[in-house]
Amino acid sequence: MSEPLRGILLDMDGVLYVGDKPVPGAAEAVAWCRQAGIPLRFLTNTTSRPRAALVEKLARFGIEATEAEILTPPVVARAWLAEHVEGPVALFVPEATRAEFSGLPQLADPAAGGAGAVVLGDLGEGWDYPTLNTAFRLLMAEPPPPLVALGLTRYWKAPDGLRLDVGPFVRALEYASGREAVVLGKPARPFFQAALDQLGLPAAQVLMIGDDIRGDVGAAQAAGLRAALVRTGKFRPSDLEGDIRPDAVLDSLADLPAWWQKNA
Amino acid sequence: MSEPLRGILLDMDGVLYVGDKPVPGAAEAVAWCRQAGIPLRFLTNTTSRPRAALVEKLARFGIEATEAEILTPPVVARAWLAEHVEGPVALFVPEATRAEFSGLPQLADPAAGGAGAVVLGDLGEGWDYPTLNTAFRLLMAEPPPPLVALGLTRYWKAPDGLRLDVGPFVRALEYASGREAVVLGKPARPFFQAALDQLGLPAAQVLMIGDDIRGDVGAAQAAGLRAALVRTGKFRPSDLEGDIRPDAVLDSLADLPAWWQKNA
Known part of the structure; x- marks a missing residue:
């Protein structure tokens, strides 16, 4: 029996937005997490923009986040x-x-x-x-x-x-x-560990959500987390034919609340 | 029982000369090979100088060689x-x-x-x-x-x-x-194979002589040749403490004729 899930790590590009377009329903899913009291952190390998610029970008898409919640x-x-x-x-x-x-x-x-x-x-x-x-x-x-x-x-x-x-x-x-x-970036374990330390949760109680079957899903699982793959961003159907098995596959982040209520 | 040795591959820097100084006795050892009718090729990873310049350098040290005999x-x-x-x-x-x-x-x-x-x-x-x-x-x-x-x-x-x-x-x-x-250079096998092809000899009948325990000795052995380490050039006593065992260790190339007559 798996431990109950208590926290979430969210990849950004491909999950919340794709380039300059928001993923429909993503903002609502994040708001739902906030209301449900689920702690979350945003995890991105982006190094070209400081966190303040990422906070602004999320705000434009209706997603509230603080710099402290973004791990680069x-x-x-x-x-x-x-x-x-x-x-x-x-x-x-x-x-x-x-x-x-x-x-x-x-x-x-x-x-x-x-x-x-x-x-x-x-x-x-x-x-x-x-x-x-x-x-x-x-x-x-x-x-x-x-x-x-x-x-x-x-x-x-x-x-x-x-x-x-x-x-x-x-x-x-x-x-x-x-x-x-x-x-110190995905897919390396210390990067996930830093996020877990911030959440104050053990790996087994945290779900990573991303669009990269290796860098997000496989890497998070290797660090002891569970991981959901979204069918947005860089997702390709062939991602599901390899050796990495996501713990969940969501059409998009919009499906997270329903999945979480049933499975967490 | 090993097959008899019939040909020689010679590393250059560290075996025939060290920087701009000839290794004493090296020219005489090469001349002895010529007289004994032992086919040889020179093998070097040097890419900064064309073969004509290497032929000239060898000539200055009293070593006769043709461009065709030098493999870079x-x-x-x-x-x-x-x-x-x-x-x-x-x-x-x-x-x-x-x-x-x-x-x-x-x-x-x-x-x-x-x-x-x-x-x-x-x-x-x-x-x-x-x-x-x-x-x-x-x-x-x-x-x-x-x-x-x-x-x-x-x-x-x-x-x-x-x-x-x-x-x-x-x-x-x-x-x-x-x-x-x-x-296509040491320590890769195709580099040694190209030299063997030129000699027209199987690997088991050829001795590689070098001062680099890995790049010369270990690599040649991995390609099926026997290999002698010389105690000149970059040789350090700790080279003999690792997992690579040279088939011979010579104080310098000057000792080759005596070794060959006894062991080839």
């Missing part, structure tokens, strides 16, 4: 760094992401060495050989600083075509340095 | 491409390496797409985000062209410090595209 890789990474790292951190992240790390001591001149940790984000055009080499040399110091990755996303689709995201650069520097990154 | 990743890659690929190849290699691919149809404008294969070398400062993204988009075409790597070297030591070599960029593009590279 930089937010979780900041907490991890504050707990685990002493020296100044070297941030290889876009300008918009840098704000999420305010308050942490930052390395003024990475080329001079001496990082307490090396943090890799979706730096995009900012990645060139000297920058990668600077990150590499920091990682080869003794004692070696931890390599922290803001997710492992492979690529994203820009208007002019596919573009490399943070993941490939993490793999490059892992291979060069012979070390493994601490990944 | 570009040379083996060119042969592989000629056999396996029809369309024009997209070369992400330094200018000096490009000459080794002359005669193969080359993609004039990689950003326009349409590569028959994507070849990655030690492009160094040439790696920037647009260049990596161009290679990535070529790899995501349908049908996907093969990803060919000129070795998997992690880094090298420049006068001003460590510098990323080709390997990290191969790993980045493998991860982004979800594909595996054909690696």
